[in-house]
Amino acid sequence: MTQAPSDTLSRRHAAIRRQLAARELDALVVTSLPNVFYLTNFTGSAAIVVLTAADLFFVTDFRYVAALERTRGTASQCPGLELVRVDRSYDEALAFLLAGMSQGRVGFEAAHLTVARHQWLGSALARGGSGVSLVPTDGLVEQARVRKDPFEIAMLREAAARLSAVATRTLQDVPRGRTERDVAWAIEARLRDAGFEKPAFDTIVASGPNAALPHAQPGERRLIEGDLVVLDFGGVYASYCVDLTRTVSIGAPAPRARDVYAAVLEAHDQAIAAVGPGRSRFDIDAAARDTLGRHGLAEAFGHGTGHGLGIEVHEAPRITRRATSAGPAGASDADERVAAGMVFTIEPGAYIPGWGGVRIEDDVLVTDEGVEVLTEVTTELLEI
Ligand code: ZN
Ligand code: ZN
Numbered sequence: 139m140t141q142a143p144s145d146t147l148s149r150r151h152a153a154i155r156r157q158l159a160a161r162e163l164d165a166l167v168v169t170s171l172p173n174v175f176y177l178t179n180f181t182g183s184a185a186i187v188v189l190t191a192a193d194l195f196f197v198t199d200f201r202y203v204a205a206l207e208r209t210r211g212t213a214s215q216c217p218g219l220e221l222v223r224v225d226r227s228y229d230e231a232l233a234f235l236l237a238g239m240s241q242g243r244v245g246f247e248a249a250h251l252t253v254a255r256h257q258w259l260g261s262a263l264a265r266g267g268s269g270v271s272l273v274p275t276d277g278l279v280e281q282a283r284v285r286k287d288p289f290e291i292a293m294l295r296e297a298a299a300r301l302s303a304v305a306t307r308t309l310q311d312v313p314r315g316r317t318e319r320d321v322a323w324a325i326e327a328r329l330r331d332a333g334f335e336k337p338a339f340d341t342i343v344a345s346g347p348n349a350a351l352p353h354a355q356p357g358e359r360r361l362i363e364g365d366l367v368v369l370d371f372g373g374v375y376a377s378y379c380v381d382l383t384r385t386v387s388i389g390a391p392a393p394r395a396r397d398v399y400a401a402v403l404e405a406h407d408q409a410i411a412a413v414g415p416g417r418s419r420f421d422i423d424a425a426a427r428d429t430l431g432r433h434g435l436a437e438a439f440g441h442g443t444g445h446g447l448g449i450e451v452h453e454a455p456r457i458t459r460r461a462t463s464a465g466p467a468g469a470s471d472a473d474e475r476v477a478a479g480m481v482f483t484i485e486p487g488a489y490i491p492g493w494g495g496v497r498i499e500d501d502v503l504v505t506d507e508g509v510e511v512l513t514e515v516t517t518e519l520l521e522i
Contacts, residue, residue: 140376141179141214146289148217150177153282155191163273164242165190167232170250172449173279175377178216179209186232190239197231199224229255233262241269248274277454284446284454285479290378291503294447294481297375298501298512300332301382304373305515312367312522314388318343318356325371334373338381338451342370349385349495352441352487363389366399366494368487372451379451381483382513383499386520395496398488399519401433402496405486406517409443409457413502413509415478420460422476426486427459438488438495446482447501457482480504481512 142150154177158166168187174180177187177194182202188195196219198206203223209215224231236244236259246256256272263270286294308325322341329337344354346365354368361367365388372381385402387395405426412425423443430439444457455476476482480503487497501512 140293142287142289143213144215144217146287147177147179147214149287150282151189151194151218154189154279157278157282158189158191158245161245161273161275162243163245163275165236165239166245166275166278167236167247167251168279169247170279173247173250173283175449176279176283178219179214180206180216181377184228186228188232188235193220194218195220195222195235197222197224197228197235199228229258229262233259233266236270237263237266237268239268239270242271243273244270245273245275245278247278248276280454283448284473285477286448286481286503287479290448291479291481293376293378294380294501294503295512297334297373297378297380299514300334300375301329301371301373301380302514304328304332304371305369305382305384305513308369309384309386309515309520309522312361312369312386312388314361314363314522317358317360318345318348319358321361321367321369322356322371325369329371329373332373334375335377336374338372338374338379342368342383344368344370344495345388347492347494350489350491350493352489352495352497361388364392366391366395366496368495368497370497370499377449379447379449380501380513381447381451381485381499382501382515383485383487383497384515384517384520385496385498386522388522390521391519394493396519397433398435398490399496401430401435402486402488402498403517403519404433405429405439406484406498406500409484409486410500410502410509410511413476413484413504415504415506415508416475418474419455419457419476420474422484423457423459426484430486430488435488438490439486440489441487444483444485446480448481455480455482457484476504478504478506
């Protein structure tokens with residue numbers, strides 16, 4: 139499998155170490171698996187990383203020790219990795235490792251460590267007479283992941299090209315008369331055939347009135363003449379996620395279907411035109427939202443215009459409306475500007491209860507010059 143080269147991992151470690159120094163932290167405990175992967179190329183299901191100014195301790199159990207040793211001496215070997223084998227439990231191994239540091243400020247990922255584990259760890263350190271203090275951190279590694287490095291951009295480009303090929307083939311032969319579930323399974327089989335490790339999420343095939351639900355689950359409804367069908371699918375390639383939606387018409391579309399489709403496509407194109415380095419993510423959202431509003435479809439567009447893509451299928455940046463009031467649910471203004479290296483979706487839609495819906499989604503990369511659309515599939519309303 140393709141993995142980030144050692145020098146890429148070194149640059150990622152250095153970036154996080156600069157953040158630790160700026161926050162006067164002596165170490166960071168990384169318990170989020172996507173973040174562990176970002177720092178080490180590890181794709182297993184259990185591991186903890188403790189990153190200090192000088193070391194990268196990798197805590198894992200016997201299942202993964204052999205796999206890890208196999209990468210030694212390869213181009214994608216994690217530099218400076220020191221293996222810490224788990225004997226009994228991960229948290230005991232972590233407490234023992236941290237106690238060995240005797241003192242200092244140790245950051246942990248507040249979003250990825252339960253209160254129960256945090257309390258246990260704190261009391262285990264106190265019992266052992268350790269002078270280590272646990273300090274909550276928020277999205278330290280995630281912030282580094284927002285701007286993709288050249289290796290990640292290469293993976294996302296390749297993934298998007300493969301997804302586009304799957305989409306182009308799929309759109310040519312959406313079978314009328316078959317159920318939504320049949321069509322979804324056929325798409326997922328094609329994703330695997332195209333080299334994806336797995337679907338990035340459960341494939342959505344929403345036909346006729348079902349398309350009024352943005353996250354409809356494919357069911358037993360059969361595709362019939364006159365339906366608009368929303369097909370939303372994505373894949374994980376070399377651990378990176380891509381995501382695409384097209385809406386097709388079974389037979390000739392009715393005038394209203396043409397109108398709604400044209401409005402959503404205009405919103406999609408306007409939003410992409412608003413993407414570029416230094417542009418506000420709220421303005422990108424507004425470009426789509428205002429366009430739909432001009433067509434009387436403001437009420438029909440109930441979700442954000444896009445989401446970041448990378449190791450996770452939903453990550454920063456969120457291309458959403460500016461929050462009207464401060465609060466945990468509101469988007470902060472601090473990270474308003476998008477920058478070169480960010481990859482996210484543009485996916486406006488219109489959902490009309492009892493009638494149906496339309497969504498058109500592409501994946502874009504912010505470049506130094508502007509924007510590169512990574513997915514390449516016709517945006518014409520196809521009649522199947
Ligand atoms: Zn999607
Ligand atoms: Zn999406």
